[in-house]
Every structure is written in structure tokens, then in C-alpha cells.
Amino acid sequence: VTITTIxxxxxxxxxxxxxxxxxxxxxxxxxxxxxxxxxxxxEEAFPTDEDKDDYVNGRYDRxxxxxxxxxxxxxxxxxxxxxxxxxxxxxxxxxxxxxxAAMAAEMRYCFGPMY
Ligand SMILES: [Zn+2]
Numbered sequence: 001v002t003i004t005t006i007x008x009x010x011x012x013x014x015x016x017x018x019x020x021x022x023x024x025x026x027x028x029x030x031x032x033x034x035x036x037x038x039x040x041x042x043e044e045a046f047p048t049d050e051d052k053d054d055y056v057n058g059r060y061d062r063x064x065x066x067x068x069x070x071x072x073x074x075x076x077x078x079x080x081x082x083x084x085x086x087x088x089x090x091x092x093x094x095x096x097x098x099x100x101a102a103m104a105a106e107m108r109y110c111f112g113p114m115y
Contacts, residue, residue: 006085017076017080018076018077019074021073022072023064023066023071026064026066026067026071032061033061076089
């Protein structure tokens with residue numbers, strides 16, 4: 001998730017200038033398959049030509065969660081921001097990272113190993 005809105009000193013939302021860039025995770029495809037098969041595994045998983053075709057056509061790919069399948073992501077034009085905006089933006093990105101880490105920790109707590 002790319003942050004494109006920050007809040008000024010009066011808590012008013014400020015839309016930041018951004019551009020669309022090709023998603024680095026799926027290289028713009030919108031989906032990817034990160035499973036690397038060995039030759040044998042591949043034969044086993046896709047025994048028929050039809051299965052192989054499906055694989056080649058991306059049927060087994062999963063939707064890229066970075067870009068939600070659109071193949072592009074927003075990139076804030078940090079070069080166009082004022083110093084204050086840049087600072088607020090960096091803070092927002094940091095907050096988001098902290099939120100995510102907290103969420104991930106919570107997930108581990110809920111779905112952690114059972115004793
Ligand atoms: Zn993507």
C-alpha cells in the first residue's frame with residue numbers, strides 16, 4: 001500500500017503528487033507464481049499438456065498483492081514535495097511500517113504454534 005495522503009498541521013488531508021510505476025513485484029503482470037518447480041515436480045504437478053498450458057497461461061499464478069493485480073503501483077513524487085511535506089510523508093510511511101509490524105506480531109500471536 002502506497003501512502004499518497006498526508007495531513008497538514010491542521011489535520012487537513014493533503015494529496016501528494018504521484019506517478020504510476022510498473023509494479024516491481026510482478027513486473028507489471030498483476031500476478032506471479034513464486035513456486036519454483038524442479039523438472040520432476042513440474043511433471044507431477046502438471047501431468048497433461050492441458051495442465052502445462054494452464055500453467056504457462058498463468059492460471060496457477062496468484063494475484064499480486066502489491067498492486068492488487070493491476071500491475072502498477074503509485075509512487076509518490078518525493079522530488080516535487082516541499083521539505084515539510086517530505087517530512088510528513090516519511091513519518092506516515094514509518095507509521096505504516098510500525099502498524100504493519102504490530103499487525104504481523106498480532107497474527108503470530110493468534111495463529112502461533114499450539115502447545
Ligand atoms: Zn504487482
